[in-house]
Amino acid sequence: MPNDPIVEQAQTIADEYLLPRAAQADLATTPPVEQIRTLAGAGLLGLTTPAEFGGKGAPPSVVRDCLAAVASGCGVTAFVYFQHIVGCRHLGGCSNGDLKERLLPDFAAGRRFCSLAFSHLRRPGPPPLRVRSDGEAWVFDGAAPWMTGWGLADEVLLAGVLPDGHSAWVVAPLVESESLRASPPARFCAMNASATVALECRGLRVEPERHVKTMTPIELAADTDRANIFFTALSLGVARAAVRLLRSDGRDERLANAANVFEQEVDSMRTAVNRWDDPETPADQRGDATKLRAGCIDLGVRASYGSVAASGGAANGIEHPAQRLFREAMVYALVAQTRDLRLATLDRLVQEAEPASP
The missing domain is CATH 1.10.540.10 (Acyl-CoA dehydrogenase/oxidase, N-terminal domain)
Known part of the structure; x- marks a missing residue:
């Protein structure tokens, strides 16, 4: 870097x-x-x-x-x-x-501290959180399935779907009341300390002084591309951690070689991501944001699994750093997930599994 x-x-x-x-x-x-x-x-x-x-x-x-x-x-x-x-x-x-x-x-x-509750906007099917106008205020009804940092966050960037299909975005205070309730924290394969909950909204009224914006479905799709580019950082970060772990045993040249290969891949993917985000890059040379994210997810999982394989049976221990990295890579594979990203990730896995031509 x-x-x-x-x-x-x-x-x-x-x-x-x-x-x-x-x-x-x-x-x-x-x-x-x-x-x-x-x-x-x-x-x-x-x-x-x-x-x-x-x-x-x-x-x-x-x-x-x-x-x-x-x-x-x-x-x-x-x-x-x-x-x-x-x-x-x-x-x-x-x-x-x-x-x-x-x-x-x-x-x-x-x-x-601010948290988020809008990933549900990208889900297909009926919106789990709807918004209606009441005078100048917006009123939220339904549930936001994911909000991280309950007990730490003071505010939440909350979004739901208006009757015309646009999304309405507000910053709401995170104070439990009859109109805002949090579920018990979810249990994940990793990062349970994130205190991720579902927010239930029952006639949650948010006045205009806390309104942030509305977005059309087209604007939301463009923001999803930018989100995919942003979240490549998580997978590249865990891959760098895996490289460091592979290098921690300086006695084995094969581990050092594996670390070098993964590090080169990280640098290559980071360059591709920066090229996509560079305003000077022509549109036809930017590449596909979803495929770039899928490639980074794949790299994070492979590199962290490499650290597991190199660690042997010790990596079965819940506190072993290689196991932690592998579990974190799995979480990053599912952050801000969409159907297109799932399919792009699967396509990449299938292509890697195809036998070479004779």
Whole structure:
């Protein structure tokens, strides 16, 4: 990765603070508050917040490199962290100036934390969370199946579907009431400390001062492409962690060779992702965002499995770093999942399994 000072700072925190605590964080039952505070102290919670509101306004490539660095140190911290910086990106790009002035400086400084509840918008079928107008307010009814960081987050970027098919987005305070209830935390293969819950909305009324935007289905599809590019950072981060683990045993040249191969793949995929996101890249040379994400998912899973294979039976231990990386890679394969991404991932697996021509 380039010697950007923000990225270098994120990698130093990941190596020196997050990694030594990663096993403990993985097995915890509550969110990694101290890890998030450490990121906040370094200004990394303000990565996607415009500078005028106290953030860094970092370019997308730097944001991805910082997220990859965090993921290389601690998966559950990265999982919780990205909720906040994605929320800040959406809020920072909206036209509600009063809301931005009220919330973004606190978000950037880490005085308040933001989470997300809109992944359901990309699901096929009837919307699980609907929105209707009541005067100038929006009223939410239904359920948002995924919201991470319950007990840590103060606000949530919440979205549901309007009668015309557009999506309505708000920043709602995370205060339980008759109109907003959280389920018990979900149990996952990894990152249970993320405190991921379902939010049930019963006539949740959100006044216009907390409205963020509406999006058409076409705009949502374009944002899904950008999300796929953003989330490549998680899989590339876990692949880098696997490379480091393979190199930790300097006695075996074969492990070093495997680490070199995976590292070259990581660098190649990162270059392809940055090319897609470069405004100077012609549209016909950008590649397919979904296929790029599928390729990064595949790489993260293979590299982490490589670290499992190299670790032998010890990797069966729940606290072994190779097992943790393998489980984290699985979670990253399912973050912001869509039908197209599932099919692209399967297509890649099938192509790799096809026998070579004689």
